[in-house]
Structures are given as C-alpha cells and as structure tokens.
Amino acid sequence: MSPNATNRKVLVTGGAGYIGSHACVALCDAGYQPVIYDNLCNASRHVPARIAEVAGVPVDFVQGDIRDADGLRGVFREFEPCAVIHFAGLKSVGESVREPGRYQDNNVGGTHVLLRSMDEAGVRTLVFSSSATVYGDPDVVPITESAPVRTTNPYGQTKLDIECLLGELYEASPDWGIACLRYFNPVGAHPGGRMGEDPSGIPNNLMPFIAQVAVGRRERLQVFGGDWPTPDGTGVRDYIHVMDLVEGHVAMLRLLERGPGLHHINLGTGRGVSVLELVRAFEAASGRSVPYDIVARRPGDIAECWADPTLARSRLGWRASRDLAEMCADAWRWQHLNPQGYGD
Ligand code: NAD
Ligand code: UD1
DSSP: OOOOTTOOEEEEETTTSHHHHHHHHHHHHTTOEEEEEEOOTTSOTTHHHHHHHHHTSOOEEEEOOTTOHHHHHHHHHHHOOSEEEEOOOOOOHHHHHHOHHHHIIIIIIHHHHHHHHHHHHTOOEEEEEEEGGGGOSOSSSSBOTTSOOOOSSHHHHHHHHHHHHHHHHHHHOTTOEEEEEEEOEEEOOOTTSSOOOOOSSSOSSHHHHHHHHHTTSSSOEEEEOSOSSSTTSSOEEOEEEHHHHHHHHHHHHHHHHTOOEEEEEEESOSOOEEHHHHHHHHHHHHSOOOOEEEEOOOTTOOSEEOBOOHHHHHHHSOOOOOOHHHHHHHHHHHHHHSTTTTOO
C-alpha cells in the first residue's frame, strides 16, 4: 500500500452487496474513502445512497463489472485508490452446482482481470473475501488456518482457485500485500436498522430465513437434519456479526499498510452455535415465534464448523466482540423496519 498517508481511497468491488456495504461504512468510520465498484447483479441500486446516509459522508459509486478491463482501468485512473477490497463474486452453492462455468468465469475470471488492472495501476494491496468453505468437511474443530483445504462444490472451488492464484502472484511479486480472509458465517446488520442482508428469492442461509419467518414473510423454517452428531442433533456453525467481520477488514488493511506479505486468516468468533440455539436466540430478540419442522439433511451439509480465531487476534489485534443476542437484535431491527429489504 502506498505510504502516502493522504490517499485513503479504497476500491471496494462488490461494495453494494451485503458484506461490502457494511465494509464501506466501517471504512468511512475509520477515515478511509471507499469507492464502490459493483455491477448490481445481486444488490439494490439504493445501497450506495444508504451507505452514504449511514456513514454521513458522500460515497463514490461506479456501476461496472470486474471482468471489464476498460471499466476497471477507468476507475483506477479516476480515483487512484491505494488498495482494493475484493468482495465481488457469486456465492450460491446450489447455483454453482448447476452453472459451474458461470462461477468460474465471474469469480475466477473476474479476479484475473482485477489483478491485471491493479498491476497496471501500480496498486499492490488486496484483501480478498475467502470462505470457511475452503476447509470442506473439517477433520477437527475448531479449525486453524493450517487445516487442509479441499473443495466440496464449484463455489468453494472458485475460492480455492483464487487463493491459489494469489499465492502464485505473491511468490512471483513479493512486493504485494495480500490477505485471504476466510469468513465463517456472517449474520446481523448495521445497528441503525437502515442496512442489512437483502437476499433475492428464497434465502439459502439460515439467519435471513429465520428473520423472514419471524416477520411473517414465510410460514415455517425447515431445519435440515435433527440427527447430526452434535449436542442437540442440529448443525453447528460459527455465526459472526457482520460489523465485527468488516472491522476485521479495516484491521487487515492497517496491517498491510505496514508492509507487504501474504496472509490467510480466519474471521470467526470461535464459538459454535446450533440451528435450534439460533432459533431460540432470535425468538428472544424479536419477541416473535419461529415455528419449524425438522426435515432431511441438506445435501452437501456438514455437522459442525467453527473457527480457531487465535491468528486474527495475534496478527490483527482484532477479535469479534458482538454476541449472539446482538446479532439477532440487529438482524431483527433491519428485518422488521424493512420487511421487503431495500424494496426493489
Ligand atoms: P453479495 O452477493 O451480497 O455481494 C456480492 C456483490 O458482488 C453483489 O453486490 C454483486 O452485485 C457483486 N458482483 C458479483 N459479481 C460481480 C461482478 N462480476 N462485477 C461486479 N460486481 C459483482 O454477497 P456477500 O454476502 O456480501 O459476500 C461478499 C463476498 O464474501 C463474496 O465473495 C462471497 O463469496 C464472500 N463470502 C460470503 C459469505 C456469506 O455468508 N455471506 C461467506 C463467506 C464468503
Ligand atoms: C453455506 C454454504 C457455504 C457458505 C456459507 C456462507 C451450503 C451447502 N454451504 O454454509 O458454502 O460458505 O453458507 O455463505 O450452502 N439450515 C437450516 N435451514 C435453512 C437453512 C440452513 O436448517 O433453511 C442449517 C444448515 O443445515 C446449517 C446451518 O443452518 O446447519 C447454517 O446454514 P447456512 O446459513 O446455509 O450456512 P452453511 O451451511 O454454513
């Protein structure tokens, strides 16, 4: 990253999406100036204005695709960012099984174009959204960064391919500063109730599904399996508040400002929570009931997955601080104040 302390611009690909939008607010709070670059394939056109409203400062937005080299060149020339946080990508596991080529093209192909554009522009600092999906079905929990990586579906393959690409890039050009942040299960919303997760169609993930049942948009939750080898028989995950997650990105940027390097870091809380525990916590936070049926396991699911967050703590001086009650309270505030999400 440029040592020029006056350049605080950060290009945020996918900055109109769920995590990217919250990251833009955290960047503004930390004194950076995010420049959003998003093709809006999975985000509302209202998001950039909401980010500016919540952050209390104007935010630049360019609608564009990471596979468009000319578009990216124009953005690097106009804004001269000192770093990139790369959230842009397709993220539905089921869709990736049906359309693996589209996932390769968008996620991996798009990252190739982005890296070339960064190199041309002389920008060598990159934070990449990886995922705990790179650990597949882990042999042991909690999961440390040295656990074997493996792929279980085409979406996960794109994350592994990009991590591999970034490793090769760093090997060839050790003046780059690169971080692969492996997210566990991001949930919750900005506490102001103006920004949150707005999945299109039927939510694939547990928390938005529970929130839509609580608000009356869906009748009942289906709990995928009650016979997992876990304390209550339902799947266990490491849910992390999205505000904690994005603050981890700010901590990562600050570390990369101090010098080049290649980092692989888990962002999780270190605590496993079962589906039924999350349902109960959401009921307590919302005062609504969340009726559910226990049904068959979802193909491809795993019993349990949670992080060992020690490395994030020692290397970044960061740890998740918001508990399950706060994750549910913030998700609920967003859901009931905006029952149709951003509304487009
Ligand atoms: P999201 O779909 O809300 O955000 C992704 C954004 O990228 C969207 O706004 C979309 O419009 C944009 N985008 C997609 N392809 C693009 C392209 N070719 N050019 C420009 N913009 C494009 O998803 P999210 O939950 O905010 O996830 C952000 C990143 O974090 C993704 O890379 C995802 O794989 C990763 N991740 C998410 C989770 C999770 O549970 N949400 C977990 C692990 C990793
Ligand atoms: C899913 C993805 C994973 C991705 C992660 C974060 C799959 C197979 N895996 O993981 O690649 O990195 O999201 O985006 O899609 N559950 C229910 N009912 C529901 C939804 C979920 O019982 O309607 C259960 C699941 O079985 C699981 C837990 O809730 O035990 C969490 O599910 P989910 O939110 O989809 O996340 P992951 O399975 O961890």
